[in-house]
Amino acid sequence: MTVQTPPRVTPGTPATAAKPETGKPWKERWAGLFFVAPFLLLFAVFLAWPTVYGLWNSFFNTSLAGVKQEFLGLQNWREMFNDPAVWSSLKNTLVFTAMSTPPLVIIALVMALLANRRGVLGWLLRFSYFAPFVLPATVVTLIWVWIYQPGFGLVNGLLTAGGFAEIDWLNTDNRAMLAVVITTVWWTVGFNFLLYLAALQGIPAQVYEAADIDGANGRQKLFRITLPLLSRTTGLIVVLQLVASLKIFDQIYLMTNGGPNYATRPIIQYIYQNGFTNYRIGYASAISYMFFAIIVIVAVLQFKLFAGRKEADA
């Protein structure tokens, strides 16, 4: 795309090329390391080491209760592949991801297009679209559990007023997940909306001016200018959203506790149940690593896909 303005050069400041690092005395180079040391230390203690330790645990029958620990080899991993609950909960996580990602991207885009305007209406839309995102999970789920409640909840009230039968949203097999997805979209779409809005506001006005002069209509401007210029942002949002959706736990734990009959239990809740409720840290570690691998694969695939497209664009 060739819509970039040339870099502005302030007179007086020479356009300094960064000096090659190799010329610096060792003391200055060490100073850099010294400054990042606090972060490196925290990173090593709270992320790198637990990651390695978790993998290590997955080969033992490590127990939260702190009793005898024996080497099991691949036994945890073998148990995992034969445990139907692992696969059904993994399926629930994937179903949630597949159901929640498209609306969270498309609705965010539509909302950003609506709210990208000046004046009071623009302000009001921006505020109300983003507002739910600042609520904590506990508040959001509390509100929605009431909304879904049979008997006196808002949704069922509307259904019965419209002459339909009541639905026990959170306790019916194939409705509970939909209910959680709707809640999640309402709650978190504001973040994607904000990313889209920022990207929209970054599109230079002269592009639209030029299009106007050429006689393009609104539809053409949307599909030929706006959407193509947003494609990088869309890529970013899709990756972030996929990873966020795969990590689903809070809303489900608080709204259905994985029910009814485990129909909404995500893989992370199963890991939690094994590791903490049943003290089986070793087995929980094995499942975590399998899931970690899936997230890494999804993220890498996404990046490859979008990196490939970028090169094609250039």
Add this chain to the structure above:
Amino acid sequence: MLEDSPPPPPYRPNRRAVLGGLLGAAGALALSGCGSLGGKPRVREWNLFGGGDGARLLEIHKQYVAEHPNVQFEAHTLAWGPPFYTKLAMSAAGGRAPEVATLHLSRLKGFSPTTLLDPIPVDLLNEAGINESDFLPASWNRAMVDGKLYAVPLDTHPFVLYYNTDICKKAGLLGPDGKIKPVKGVDAFVDMLKAAKDVTGKYGASIETTNPWRMWWTLYGQLEGKFFNEDGTQLILDDAKALEALDLMAKLAADGLVPRSANYPALVAQFSSGDVGLSFNGEWEVTTYQTAKMPFSMAPFPVVYDVPKYAGDAHTFVLPHQANRSKDDTKATIEYIAWMLKHSAEWAAGGHIPAYQPVVTSQEYLDLKPQAEYRSVAPDVFFDPDAWFSGSGAQLQNEAGAAFSGVFSGQSTPKAALAQFKAATQTLLDTPSPV
């Protein structure tokens, strides 16, 4: 004015000295933060009482703090069930647990007492005036693991019957003394619910359908069903009896005598709003309904089948494992436990039947209405099966909840639900014990 040299600068501490000094001071503060240097023994208590009983506990603790100005006391209520046990286990595994915590007696053996708990110093307990003879032998023996005392029983809490006196009077369920007429047998039980339903126009009774373990375990116990074999290695569930109980539960929901779906808050709300005339629940919501000023009383759960058995459990005090247990703190902790037992008449006002016998036989307790109405069931409390995955809020109850809630909602047949529950139990049995 001319000077030869600038005057010497006034003394300014250099940066290193200041930083060094601050670091030293911070270190000294951190050091003094460890241990109870203030001289006051410290008692931190973690509990899981979030219902009406929790409100009662706060009142009792207020009195304890007023009477013990020399003890630094902190109590924390954590979310019931897995969240509580998870946090307690982790704090004990790290050796940095609170001085004392509550624990369900049914969870004791599954909580790995040898690594996560410290034994109760019985000599200190005796010094504080509490003896073995103050408890029923059954509850004291259950608190022993490998010959050591790991828990001090506080109470027993059976599954009971709550009834709305206004509704039941209109339904003709009350006797001349104003108490509910005891019913016996399946037909009488169902008729009682029907009569209540006719008055309310909604349901007969409220029940937690999302976690119906207590209901099923009560019915199965009344049928004299067995669960594990003697050494706890085999599931010997009696399918016919288990199904009979599940069939009854399905029938109650199908006939609209209980809701098809209700979680715990809904169970409480339906009873306090008068949508139901009866409620099947543990006895710990007394304070909630009293605060709501509603006309109600309580009775033992009906004997629907052959023998009186009531699903239940007991709360105990335990000493979670601390790496460096202080003598003074432990002494104060044991004294706290003793004080709580001696004041358990106030605890009983919250619904639970005290374990400390001098209180059970006291006039103060016998005068408590409706709390003393169901005290007779204490010996018939039916504890959960003995296994590391069993007990209040443990995995076995969760599996039962997942399988059996479908019986109420109609999404599952009793047969399918039982098959699912048996398979889940077998999987847990086959899993090597982590404790």
